[in-house]
Amino acid sequence: MKLSEGVEWAIHSCSLLAALPTGAALPTRKLAAYFELSETYLAKNLQLLSNADIVTTRKGPGGGYALAKAADAISLLDIVEAIEGRSPCFSCTEIRRRGPTGIGDEAYKRPCGIARSMWKAEKAWRDELAKVSLHKIQAMALEETPDAQLEKAKIWFEEALA
Amino acid sequence: MKLSEGVEWAIHSCSLLAALPTGAALPTRKLAAYFELSETYLAKNLQLLSNADIVTTRKGPGGGYALAKAADAISLLDIVEAIEGRSPCFSCTEIRRRGPTGIGDEAYKRPCGIARSMWKAEKAWRDELAKVSLHKIQAMALEETPDAQLEKAKIWFEEALA
DNA sequence: TTAAATATGGATATATTTTATCCATATAAT
DNA sequence: ATTATATGGATAAAATATATCCATATTTAA
Ligand code: FES
Ligand code: FES
Numbered sequence: 032m033k034l035s036e037g038v039e040w041a042i043h044s045c046s047l048l049a050a051l052p053t054g055a056a057l058p059t060r061k062l063a064a065y066f067e068l069s070e071t072y073l074a075k076n077l078q079l080l081s082n083a084d085i086v087t088t089r090k091g092p093g094g095g096y097a098l099a100k101a102a103d104a105i106s107l108l109d110i111v112e113a114i115e116g117r118s119p120c121f122s123c124t125e126i127r128r129r130g131p132t133g134i135g136d137e138a139y140k141r142p143c144g145i146a147r148s149m150w151k152a153e154k155a156w157r158d159e160l161a162k163v164s165l166h167k168i169q170a171m172a173l174e175e176t177p178d179a180q181l182e183k184a185k186i187w188f189e190e191a192l193a
Numbered sequence: 194m195k196l197s198e199g200v201e202w203a204i205h206s207c208s209l210l211a212a213l214p215t216g217a218a219l220p221t222r223k224l225a226a227y228f229e230l231s232e233t234y235l236a237k238n239l240q241l242l243s244n245a246d247i248v249t250t251r252k253g254p255g256g257g258y259a260l261a262k263a264a265d266a267i268s269l270l271d272i273v274e275a276i277e278g279r280s281p282c283f284s285c286t287e288i289r290r291r292g293p294t295g296i297g298d299e300a301y302k303r304p305c306g307i308a309r310s311m312w313k314a315e316k317a318w319r320d321e322l323a324k325v326s327l328h329k330i331q332a333m334a335l336e337e338t339p340d341a342q343l344e345k346a347k348i349w350f351e352e353a354l355a
Numbered sequence: 356t357t358a359a360a361t362a363t364g365g366a367t368a369t370a371t372t373t374t375a376t377c378c379a380t381a382t383a384a385t
Numbered sequence: 386a387t388t389a390t391a392t393g394g395a396t397a398a399a400a401t402a403t404a405t406c407c408a409t410a411t412t413t414a415a
Contacts, residue, residue, distance in 0.1 A: 032282050033194065033401090034194050034283050035374085039288060039307070058391085059391080065293070074391080089383075089390080090384090094384080095390075124201060130228050131349055132342050148329075155318055159317040163314075171309075172289070179300065187294050197402065231404065233404065234403065234404050234405080236363090250361085254415095256362075361413095362409100362410085366407085366408105368404080369403080369404075374399070381392075383391100
């Protein structure tokens with residue numbers, strides 16, 4: 032069980048976008064450059080964010096990506112689900128119905144106890160992710176980023192938005 | 194993010210083993226037959242349970258698998274970790290250090306806020322799994338299994354252990 | 356003592372998923 | 386018009402999950 036790389040990429044990208052001045056946007060090329068990531072593959076992940084209405088896009092020169100809503104209205108869960116999808120990690124294949132003791136499908140009404148337990152745990156995970164806003168992520172990043180990096184980031188932004 | 198099939202197989206297998214009379218054991222062949230699963234692949238998963246000390250084994254005729262401890266001393270988390278391993282689902286690749294604004298590795302002491310948040314959610318998942326004992330799983334199964342199946346299972350057991 | 360039944364671990368094969376790239380197209384700004 | 390950009394589809398390459406096979410060690414039962 033591993034989350035895809037794209038989840039980390041997407042969170043960092045959103046966190047960076049959260050720092051943009053109103054009205055500004057960053058294109059794939061610049062986002063990829065900032066994090067030193069594959070431009071084409073990052074583009075795919077940004078598309079997922081776009082389809083999930085987490086970011087908005089503007090085509091053409093000067094265009095790019097920006098957050099679609101306030102950073103405190105976007106949660107880690109939103110981002111994780113945009114990238115990973117919404118299907119449960121645990122999937123019950125109804126093993127209980129199989130084999131020599133299994134009986135007709137109509138006999139099994141509720142989801143089995145195993146699935147219910149696994150799904151409950153998964154809900155705890157999602158609930159916890161839902162509690163963390165992008166705003167909080169950005170605030171933590173701001174606080175823990177070394178001053179030297181903040182300086183360089185400031186200069187990079189000026190150039191990128193010029 | 195998907196849990197491997199083996200997790201479901203392992204939980205069902207343990208739940209069945211929990212129903213064994215003291216001293217009895219079931220070999221791979223019979224477990225696979227009961228659930229109509231691939232015998233060779235189930236064997237691999239049972240090996241993982243064995244290495245994790247969730248089940249004990251006895252080689253030779255009349256041998257097989259049995260629980261290594263009481264069913265209420267085994268949790269879903271134990272089983273999930275035996276099959277899936279203990280490494281975190283989210284892995285921080287330290288993207289923050291990269292790119293044109295990144296500075297020397299020595300500047301980043303604590304894990305980043307993104308990773309801390311993701312790991313916290315993961316902990317909530319594991320904690321929830323740890324709360325569910327195999328005993329509970331077995332009790333739920335017993336309660337929700339149709340009577341017709343319980344009958345057939347009883348007969349199957351008698352034959353299997355004869 | 357021997358034969359049969361079983362688990363174990365290694366090697367390997369196959370299928371599926373993830374990661375990554377490329378391209379043709381649509382769209383917007385200058 | 387030209388340039389910069391996102392989008393979605395097709396495809397390729399790499400990694401992982403699924404599945405099988407085999408040689409070996411061990412244990413039981415005859
Ligand atoms: S029957 Fe296997 S998890 Fe539901
Ligand atoms: S730097 Fe990316 S999650 Fe830690």
